[in-house]
Amino acid sequence: MSRDDRQKLLELRDLRTYFDVEGRTAKAVDGVSFDIYTNEVFGLVGESGSGKSVTSLSIMRLIPNPPGRIESGEIRFRGQNLLDLSFAEMRKIRGNDISMIFQEPMTALNPVFTIGYQLREGIRYHSKCSKAEAEDRATEMLDLVGIPDPRRRLKDYPHQFSGGMRQRAMIAMALSMEPGLLIADEPTTALDVTIQAQILELMLKVREKTGDASILLITHDLAVVAETCDRVAVMYGGKIQEISEVKALFKTPLHPYTQGLLSSLPRPDKQKKTRLDTIPGIVPSIMSMPPGCKFAARCPIAEPRCERDEPELREITPGRFCRCHLVDGKGGGRAW
């Protein structure tokens, strides 16, 4: 299926989300644009402070205000700009058309209500069904996410669940209304590898069963992206640096940052290197971003103009975008 046959589910256009911190403005998300098609898993990778989580919260319009605000941009979901909606209309979208799961399964559930209550609550709010129907649906969802004895476990409180089970409950909650888009914000970061494998597998499996939601997977782990995503966007310094099909990205990363990131990962499957390749320097502070390319200071191939002028996000080859002055698409990408 070529990508033009597919419908755009979510289109981000030049999204800017700023935070006012002690009289200064932190441009956490600074002009982010990308599209998510129906029925795809889209990865958004970046290091801490790159703005990936803020991007996802902006889509849900869950930016805490103050200090944060969505400055400008468009978030088109099925053609409708979410930023134009009233709060009441937005609420109909949240949990129903777009739902979200969070990083910390320990704190993301309300400790004083039962799992069942929290599951039913969303179901009843959106579908206006009876309590018994909601209960049945909740049981069904818990069963689907692989929690044994779901009807009894509905009566449990979150603290009686382990971390992995809580994340399962969160997934059940998020998918109970068969949303078009599931945003998963670092869903496995707090979990162990074996549990991470379970949860990732579950997410993909359950969305197929509930109605083929697209998934926006936010993570810092390139390996997770490689295993689960169809397409990926790499963020750095509040901006998208590269968008690509996953396979292409891992085969020939274009942006120097992506290249550096990939080569700095230890690869047990490859011949052992004595030393890892590194990206020198430190991640720039969100409070004081350089004017030019955000990566220029750490970039091995930076030229003087990189520090001065911000490069545009250009389509290098069809479907591949890169924000770099020095990538021309004719083999500019260095295969590693």
Add this chain to the structure above:
Amino acid sequence: MISYFVRRILLIPITFMCITFLVYFVMRSAPGGPIEQARQQIMMQDGGGGGGAAGEDLELPQAAIDQLKRYYKLDKSKPHGYLIWLGLAPDEDKGDRFSGIVQGDFGRSYLWSDPVIETITSRFPISIYFGLIGYFATWLVCVPLGIKKALNHRSMFDTGSSMAVFLGYSIPGFVAAMILMLLFSTELIGCDWFPLGGFRSEGWDDMWAKGEVWWCIKDQLHHTFIPIIGYVMGGFATMTILMKNSLLDNLGADYVRTAFAKGLPENRVVFVHALRNSMIPLCVSIGHAIGLMLAGSFLLEKTCNIPGLGLLGFESIVGRDYPVIMGVLVFAVLIKLVGNILSDIVLAFVDPRVRFS
């Protein structure tokens, strides 16, 4: 969890004995005990207070002193006397029966010669009346105010009401009652609306007997108003700020974001999810409030001349009425200990996470 509560309840008698023994010990060791008291009374009667130095032992016959000593168990060692008082050692005067606190025998008051237990139980409901109304009135004021302050954090309303709350914090309850009495019970500003202290008017019981129910209720409320404001003032600043901060903390919690992400409306998120959590520390305050109720009552009952347990305690100390002092102490300690456990029970009830261990 059950073993936790069993442990707590087992600790009550231990705590109780430690405290009462401490006070018993202090009072037995102190000068000016009952013998001195009786001696002075006799001197007052005999010499009309004329030049009788307290040091002269001649005025009280040795036999009488011995009798008094025997009566007050001063001839026993302190631990022995304490055990008799507690009812864990036989009392010779009562035919070697065990008769003490454990059996509900608190002795007789020096001042009124009534059984202490009767005096206390007749006064206790009055303290409870003010304490409970005061506590619930505090809730009625603090919870809505705290919520509104939290939702309008750093607004004009928040800052302005904070000023008032802090003023309330810096004035103790009995002082506030005194100010109110000055303003509304005297002719100072021409608003002589409320009575100057007292629990009820003089003829209340007669009117009640006559069936003047409305008059009685009105009179009672009339007398209740100023002390209750005093009670509320005593705790409302702490509680309002606790409510506000607790709600603010919870509104920033992750689960609130989850609730919004489910598409719930703001009211539901704030008033169901966040509020339910932020009530936990307030509910736990109930035990402390019960303890404070009594501490506050010493001052407020003195100020407003309400014949409750606090005033009884005060009068008994002034009159060196040891059986009553000990009786009030027993009550105060028990109330406090029960209050602590009550707090734990409430906490276990409102917070499903709590598993005492």
Add this chain to the structure above:
Amino acid sequence: MVNDSADFGVDTLLDVRNVKIHYPIHGGVFLRRIGEVKAVDGVSFTVKPGETLGLVGESGCGKTTMGKGVIRLVDVTDGEILFRRKNGDVVDLVGLERQAMRPVRAEIQMIFQDPYSSLNPRWSVGDIIAEPLSVHSPDMKRAERDEQVAWLLEKVGLTGEQADRYPHEFSGGQRQRVGIARALATRPRMVIADEPVSALDVSIQAQVVNLMQDLQEEFGLTYLFIAHDLSIVEHISHRIAVMYLGNIVEIGPARTLYEEPVHPYTRALLSAVPLPDPSLERPERMVLKGEVPSPLAKPSGCPFRTRCPLAEPSCAEEMPVLQAVAMDHEVACPIVLRKG
């Protein structure tokens, strides 16, 4: 000094023998001891000078507790931890009194996971690095100490001028460098690195790993490298021990363990690790059922049997012991060994 140092190999730096670390649990009306958490339950391994032993496992498997037990940050319930000091003496760290432990502490140091909480926020970086020096060489002159601090800072890739700054002025990776400098201040022989890079960004992880390798070469350090990230452990370690619920289930050379894992848990763990290469054809993923049981209610016999695809009734009967399958490679699973 220990008497039985005879069987302490000449080429061994650290010999952990059947170490148990249990935490009592009190309960009931009178707070009696009603049970215990067996965080580490009979662990043995040796570390040679200059090598890196990786210790991997999921959270709650006892790997951090084991590391802290070696450096006596937690009390060891039972077992021996033999350590060869610089002067050649062999000491049992478990039996040492506080005072006697003190000089040994200069020779074993630790790097911590969280670069934020591992540096005292109220101390300048210079003071933080100088503290171990002031404990172990109290006679050192102020100027000399400052010189040492500056030298250490440069060794870990910072500058001497940064000694006056406070931790919050540094990024996570830089703080971790400070932590490493502090650990190196007393010139230890052995460094216990407790998840030193897992809190860092990907692009910073590689820097710190390289730094640690460089320092190992320069100072002849021996690492006990604790981590949950298998690929990093594999990269830095010479040998790897896999822990599950307080026991070592497999120990062997890094490469062997990665390429030919024997124990079913090791295999499951490895297959759960996502690889940063979508084009790679990977064998059937072995997703483990369920979760790690609570160490409070450890299963009888083999702790892994509740999730093990190969479990047999006999597994419940006794705790499997480590058995050699090859040179330097031991596995605690009789089923696998029997099946070959």
Add this chain to the structure above:
Amino acid sequence: MDVLSFLLKLVVVVAGGWLMTTRAIPWIFVRLARLVGFRAKITPVTRRRVDRFKRIKRGYWAFRLLSTLFVISLFLEVIVSGRALVVVYDGEVAFPAVAEWVDNAAFFTDVNTFNKASDFGQIGESEVDYRQFDEWSEDPGALRSEIANRTADADADAAEIAASAPTADDKEWKHKAHQRKVTKLEKRRGEIETLTANLDVFENGTAFAVMPLYPYSPSEFRHEFEKNPPNKPSFSTGLLLGTDVSGRDLVPLMAYAFRISLSFALIVAFVGYFVGIIVGGVQGYFGGWTDILSQRFVEIWGSIPFLFTIMIIASILRPSFLILVGLLILLRAWLGITYYVRGEFYREKSKDYVHAAIASGVSDRKIILKHILPNSIVPIVTFAPFAIVGYVNALVSLDFLGFGLPAGTPSWGGLLRQGLENITFYPHLVIAPVVALALTLYCVVMIGEAVREAFDPKVFSRLR
């Protein structure tokens, strides 16, 4: 002249207090801390908090105001007192107010503050009437008219005595009585002569006195008014706040009560925190059975109804200032903070920087003092102002009930007690202490709130 000198004194007092508070005392504290072995160096974290505190204007100015007032109040003996700062009389020099200050400050020694009246141009063996001395030295005319009055009185008495002089046939007792009168008159004549002789000294300027800002002591009774005390406040009599039931001026009473209340609360809070931090720190750091047992003890101790117990003990002991401080510390002040410190020590102890210190072989004492304490003590600071409010109120309550400081000690609670008894007719006895108490505590609460805000700024981020 009068107003001018008053203003001058006021400026000196305020400026002196300000300098002491903002410059001298911080300097001394830092020196002392360094002497004891603390770095007393402000870390950037603290710096940020202090800056944030300074930005909260209400709290910051309340702090400046209250600290300055308190520092000034430490020198009340030379500011509000019936004794002169300096008296010079014909070569005699004395500093009675200063001596009194030294006497009170150095309570362990006895400094002589007594100056005999006859040594300073006045009559009698009692203490100098400094206000009168000051009046005379400023305006010898006052002395002259005093002499004139006395002479006139004496003359009138002389005439009367002469008129009623007994004759020879009067009884002996009459003679004796007459003789007594004559002797008395002679003595008075002698006094007048002395005064007249002293007139010189006052006139040629070798006698002068500097009186404190407000020249009345809290222990003096102002009986110069016709009405029986209490006197209501009025401008015409110069009694700005009136007098209490025994006739003591309320202005010095308020001022001294301010000092007593605040120092009481500060000492209780400081010592209480000290003890509480030690107990809580030991519990939290060492844990185990030490912790369990001492926690039970703390729990039992905390169940003592402390107000009632202090009342009982006070009714027997009649406590002094120090005993009351001790009782409050013992029964209450150290308790609350132990829970907090214990928790804080538990939390800090499990942080890796402490583990790193242990792993480096740092001693327990150093870990507690140099690592954990500085990191856990800072939040404690935020409780201190509220604790101080509590202890001021505790003292007021005890004084109000009559179980506080010894009778006669200037105290707000004692005045409130008088006020309650006279609420209908003498409202000033309620209003004055209430206003003083409320203003003081309001400042403390403002400080507390600003400190809390500076250390732990709460944010409300709205989601919708």
